Structure formats: C-alpha cells, structure tokens
Amino acid sequence: MLIEARNLSYEYMPGTPFQVEALKNITLGIEKGSFVGIIGETGSGKSTFVQHFNGLLKPTSGQLLVNGKDIWSHSIDLRALRTKIALLFQFPEHQLFEETVFKDVAFGPRNSGLKGKELAGRVRMGLEMMGLDYEIYRDRSPFTLSGGEKRRVAMAGILAMSPEVIILDEPTAGMDPLGRQNFLEQIERLHREENLTVILVTHNMEEIACLADKLFVFSRGKIVLQGSPGDVFASAEQIREIGLDVPSLTRLLQELKKKGKNIRTDLFTAEEAAAEILCRLGGRDRL
C-alpha cells in the first residue's frame, strides 16, 4: 500500500473552546498507480484529510503511513516526502509569484538543489506534461496568462518535481468546460502513461465518475461510502442525503431501471449510456 491511514483523527485547535474534530478514526489505503476520487460536502474533512498525506498536518491520533512507514514516528525527511507526494491547492494560480513562467516552474526543483541544464530540463518536462510549449511560455509573465493557462503553469511547477503522487484539491473550479476537459485529459494521460498516482478531491460528480477507479465519500469527518464509482453511485439516496448528487446519466439509467427496464446503471459517459439504452430499449420497445 502506497498511502495508508490507520485510525486517523484530527482536531483543529485542541484544548481550546474552538476545538473541532475534523476527522474521526479514518482508515483507508491507496495503492500505487491508482486514480482515487475523494468527494464530500463542504466541511466534510476532505481537504483536511489529504493535507495529511505529505505531512502538512499531523494526526491528533492514529497514523499516516507511506510505503508502510509512519511519516511521523520514523525519522522521515518530510521535505523529501513532499517532493514525492505533491499537493496542488485550490486556486493554485493565486500562488504564482515569479516574473516568468520559467522561474515559477523552476522554483520547486531549484529549492531541491537542481541547477543549469538539469533544472531547465525539468521545467521543460513540467510544462510539456501540461501541454504548454516550453519555447512559447518560458519567458512570459504568469500574470498575462488566462486562468486556465495559469492553473496549468502551477501544475507544471509541481510536475517538475517528478512526484510519484499528485493530490489535486478542486483543480477545475471556475474553469470553462473546454479548460476543464483539457486539464483533466492531461492528468488522465499522466496517470495512464507515467503511472502517476492521482488523488482528486472534487465537487464535480460527473467528472470523477468517469475518471476514478475508486471513490471515498466523506461526511462529517468520516468515510461513509467507498468503492468503484458504480458501487458508490448505486447508493443514490445516501449520496443525496449527505449533500452530494449522482451524475445525471446515472440518474437516467437508475430511473429506467426503476421503471422495470433491464439496464446497467454503472455507465458514466453519454456514449456508453446511449449505447446501453439503444441496445436494451431501442430494438424491442421502439423500433
């Protein structure tokens, strides 16, 4: 298991009148090379949880293990850990600060000691992994870029560290449909081709249903559901009760099934859903 939480609990401001138990006894494992979705309503503890993965937060009780080692009890180098397990915060474009795209993307690898050609190579790699042409973008000011480009530059800065795991917290909030699609296609490609482990925290159910192998559903600091998107969204009522939603395609297929149609409900693209409808209903009922 690459990342493992064992009975992990976290309290904000323990011992004060403002003490809040944000995570309650979480146990879960994330395998190398998987694409994991974390969903849950605002305040359910998702972001707090993923900030434990690279030691930005320390559990109040319980353990967080990476490759079988407790990142707090063994003398693990947290700096090195953070280059392996990289976290992209919400609205990462607000964190761009350098004069050129090159300098911004180079910031992380330079801090870990890279220089000269090696550094430039990493910057090129990061930018190209996000589909940004190195020659075109390297000398531009980050502040002249569009919102979607800025976000990809921020992401390139993380990829330039050659992480093994990337954690993305609401990476597509505020992006238009095409920007969202392009961004996620790059991530999906990195996952497929580079075997990058991806952990995606999102409010967008349609998005995550198509991408993730496994979903963890948070509510009030606990994991209330887990499994493949098909398994998780099959519990439609519980999903809605905790303030989330099932993708509208799933709703369509589930409604048809409720009306007695023999139909699969675990399909998450319009093409697959339409093919299933044509195959199950088209021939017999209509044509």
Add this chain to the structure above:
Amino acid sequence: MSKIIEINSLTYHYPLEGGGVIKALDNLSLKIAEGEYLALIGPNGSGKSTLARHLNALLLPSEGEILVEGLLTSREEYRWEIRRHVGMVFQNPDNQIVATTVEEDVAFGLENLAVPPEIIRRRVAEALEMVGLTSFSHHAPHLLSGGQKQRLAIAGIFAMQPRCLVLDEPTAMLDPRGRREVLETLKRLNRTEGITVVHITHFMEETLEADRIVVMDKGRLVHEGQPTDIFGGDIDLESLGLEMPAIPRVVKILRAGGLEIPAGVLDVNQLVNFLC
C-alpha cells in the same frame, strides 16, 4: 413584456499596462425583458463578467450605451439609482461578507441608504425568509456553508428591493447541495417576486430551466435562444469551448441511433417519460 435592460452596440476596451488596449466586448447588443431568467454562457475570457459589470455601471462603455429602466449608465447622476435596481453576486462567497452576524450582514446595504430602523428590520426578516436563512439570523456568517453564504449574499441584495439580480458564477465554489440551494433560491426569486435574473455559469446543466440562453465568444453575442434551441444539437458548442449537458448529449446520440425523440427533451424526467 417591457425591457429592463437595453444594451446598444456596446464595445469595451480594457487598457493594458504600458499602453494599448484589449477589446473585451465588441459591438454587442442585447435586450433583457422584465422578469426574464437569462443564462449567460461562454468560455473563459469571452467577456461575460465584463458584460455583467456593465449592467450596474461598475464599468462604463467605451462605445455604445446601456439603459437600465431607461436610465443611461454613463450618466453619473443615475449611477446610484441604477445600482439599486441591479444587484450583483460574485463567485467567492467569502469576499462578500461584511458583518459579524447574518442579520447585520443583510442590513448593511439598507443602513448605508439611511432606511429607518423599523423598515430595515422588516426587510431583513423578509429577505432571510426568502432565502431560507431565518433560523440563522444571529449566526456568524463565516461559519455558514458555501451555499448558505451565497444565499446570504443574495438576501443582502434582495433586501434592497432590486428589479434585477446579476450573478457571476455564483455556484462555482459550491458543493452539490450548495448549488441546489442557490439555484432553487434564484428560481423562487424569479417566479414569485418577478425579479429579473442574469445568471452567468460554466455549468451547462444550470441553464436548462432558463427562459433564454445567451452564448458569448470573443466579446460578441454568438447565439441566443431557449434551452431547446441551444442544446437541440444544431449548435457546435464544443468549438466554442462549451459542451452540451449530459442528457441532451445522450438524446443526440439516441437520435442518431434511430430513436425519434421530440424537440424539448432536455432533462432526466423528460427522457424517462419518452422512453417508458
């Protein structure tokens, strides 16, 4: 229906640092009817937010004109009246909170207009009722959920008794429940109070119940029509950086596969009714 907003050949240039300009709006004309629910979509950078900021004179036209209830936004003497008619809600709920309790936050705008206290009290109570936050009157706004904060922002504007509400991606940062709450609130304001709504969004599904959808690209208005026109399959939304919502996408494929689905089937219930 009478017009509440009339935009005539609006062009707007953003000044660039170090000289030069960017044309953000390009000869755009649009009339918005009193009581209409208008959805505004378009890719990032298409000029939606720039247009929205013209509707209550936060920005003024470089060329062309805008009339709100017949008043020119470029005339300084009308500016405050125009801003009372047209209220704005922005994307980030945390940037719109000004007070330490929910009811004080709603009262803020009215206090600035020196409205008598007893009227403020009544209007604040009505506004909180309208957005469903009455039981939170004495709560601290920063402890509300995202959806509650956006409804609070809407209440603050509703209390000013505007004729039109302009919302710039009000649900972009919300979870599904928050989005549902905000959408229901907007529908209620529109249907029961007759308030004109201009709703900018990147979520295509949120536009399915609008009276009219306006599509922008590169500062121009490129399509307009009812949801059935826009999502009927004839308009290439992908080339504009947009997409069809999931159900219209399925309908399009089903039609190509031989099912004769009538126009106007846009949501889950309509499609289920047709298929069963």
